[in-house]
Amino acid sequence: MTDAMIEVTRLTKRFGDRIAVDHISFSAKPGEVVGLLGPNGAGKTTTMRVLTGFLPPSEGGAKIAGHDVVTDSLNARRNVGYLPERVPVYPDMTVREYVLFWARLRGRRDARARADAVIAQVNLSERRDTLIRNLSKGMRQRLGFAQALAHDPPVLILDEPTIGIDPRQVIEVRDTVRELGRTKTVLFSTHILSEADHVCDRVVILHQGRIVAQGKPSDLKRKLRPDATLEEVFLSIIGTERGAGK
């Protein structure tokens, strides 16, 4: 239990009387890549915001590397790298200044060396001195990765990292996620199911704030039909949920 890098326990988040996340529990072990799947509004971003310490939970809780996100927030945050849905940037900074800023702010003593290493890792070395405002969307996404990796955290939380980039870059991002998953615990969200199928060790399917299924992609598929795709699993679950709800 305690070796889980991400541990979510009956987590609930309400905005006013709307429940965005409804008593969800799941965990992720070191070196595991977990996909958080669900349609628009399912509660993926909200879950991630609680895990990164941006939003406090309404009920229940979560731990990152054993640190509670509420009572031990600074230590929990130290262990997370976060790539939000829309890559947050300072347009007037260069690539290097930007990565250096986050590396320093998150307490890296060797910030310069680390920034250069991370910039090389995401293939932006040739653009180190380019102003961020002049980067393409795909490059910005890679910069977002660099920022999340700046302090070399054991846990990565990536909110729809493949949204809005071209197919070739999508493949690159998937490779990156898989690569990172060898040494880090990765939680990433998407609503493209084939993507999760390719990359994840395990998936958690959210619908209207609740977990409707979780497990290995292969197991989930087998349960439905030997040759089922994850899409079919997803639609069948959400379909019955919706039917049951009415």
Next chain:
Amino acid sequence: MTSWIVFRREIAQFLTTPFAYVIGAAVLLLTGILFNRDLNISFSTKPADPALVPSILSFAMVFFAPLLTMRMFAEERREGTMELLLTAPVRELSIVLGKFLGAWAYFTLLLLFTGIYQIILVNITAPDLGHALSAYIGIWLYGGATLTVGMVFSALTENQIVAAFLGMVALMLLWLADQAGQLFSNIDVAIIFRTMSLQGHFSTSFASGLMRAEDVAFFAGIIAVMLFITAQILESQRWHG
């Protein structure tokens, strides 16, 4: 340490933002024109006032401080970097302090530029340099305090224009607190207003060459309280997403 990192980014931001230069130019232009006018008068009638430029600035900051701080949090929110700042392993107060120091450093730079006027003055008349120094220390603290008031409103609202407007209203009220106090027949209320008055802690003390501990404490207190409030606002906004 965290504040230092944020400070460096903030000051770099000021030095690369055209708008900051516009404000800076406006401050220098305004003080320059008024200084020049006063100089012409003082040649013929009275000795030049060594606290002239700080006194002009004391009123000008009612408008300039909110303009300098209005983008401070709005821009971080718009670009989404606020989310990264608030998920970094740092405290809100360190971020707020770093941002304040950046703005204050920019203001200090502007003050240093107006120091040119004092050099001119030294060459023409023989002003009381102690008096001038006291006025400059006063306006430096006073400027810091007005910036923190601007920061509170920048943290409070997403809208830069609204933030600037509310900041100006608040500073105007603090500026006028002396007069506002007189509207109340109750003497205690009047005294409270009086002690809160920005002008009251500057024009009758620093600007007349008097450095009083209570006035230094007043501005330091405003700075500390406003920074604390700003950090609290950021913290409370987490709860509303």
